[in-house]
Amino acid sequence: MKNRYKWLKIMTGGLFAAYLLLTGYLFLCDREKENLMGDLQETVYWQSGAEGSKSTDQENRNEKVMSTESGEEGKKIALTFDDGPHPIYTPMLLDGLRKRGVKVTFFLMGSAVENYPDIVEQIAEDGHLIGNHTFHHVSLENADNNLIEAEVLSANELIEEVSGQYPQFIRPPFGQCGDQIESETGMICVLWSIDPLDWCTPDASKVVQRVLANARENGIILMHDQYKTSVLAAFTIIDQLQKEGYEFVTVDEILLD
Numbered sequence: 001m002k003n004r005y006k007w008l009k010i011m012t013g014g015l016f017a018a019y020l021l022l023t024g025y026l027f028l029c030d031r032e033k034e035n036l037m038g039d040l041q042e043t044v045y046w047q048s049g050a051e052g053s054k055s056t057d058q059e060n061r062n063e064k065v066m067s068t069e070s071g072e073e074g075k076k077i078a079l080t081f082d083d084g085p086h087p088i089y090t091p092m093l094l095d096g097l098r099k100r101g102v103k104v105t106f107f108l109m110g111s112a113v114e115n116y117p118d119i120v121e122q123i124a125e126d127g128h129l130i131g132n133h134t135f136h137h138v139s140l141e142n143a144d145n146n147l148i149e150a151e152v153l154s155a156n157e158l159i160e161e162v163s164g165q166y167p168q169f170i171r172p173p174f175g176q177c178g179d180q181i182e183s184e185t186g187m188i189c190v191l192w193s194i195d196p197l198d199w200c201t202p203d204a205s206k207v208v209q210r211v212l213a214n215a216r217e218n219g220i221i222l223m224h225d226q227y228k229t230s231v232l233a234a235f236t237i238i239d240q241l242q243k244e245g246y247e248f249v250t251v252d253e254i255l256l257d
């Protein structure tokens, strides 16, 4: 009898553990699930995703081309990239932007600027706008003067030293910008209006679809030059939206004009 209870306990415990693992898995975003499953071929994901979404992309495109023909020309839209620079994906992005003649806005982290100053120099040389994303990716929601000095002003100084640009714009990590940031630093907090959650999916075509479906005049698109899929998605987004009459600009042209 005792033995039977013991087995019952073990089985119940096992089922409960399995349940916890499953619910935890469901809360992970797609990119984390893929990492858990091992390094599944990125290229296969990219290709099959691109194939699968062709018809939707085509439909979106047609709709928007028609609205462009009805007289809307030169609609401004801004691509922004957070968390960089990245040693591989930022140079890859810069190459593609140069080929397309497009300027974007980079919100750089001080700690990454320290690690990759040459890439920051290249960003500036290519004519992109550089903004601040704090030194160590911290929340600025309740920032006091000490935190502003350590995380915002020190990153501004480093960015100016490396790139020659003293940032006027800040993208607060997690979208939390306390009032004191603007009043204490004179900077402008830049949030976003289009968020394709590029960090959360290994499928570049999903990122493209989400942006195309939500694109609008004076939109600010949030992306991260931390993933190959984000860079590839950005190129497709630029090529499609340019065909639809959009002009890619840096955030100052949207916020200050």
Ligand SMILES: [Zn+2]
Binding pocket: 082, 083, 133, 137, 173, 174
């Ligand atoms: Zn960030």
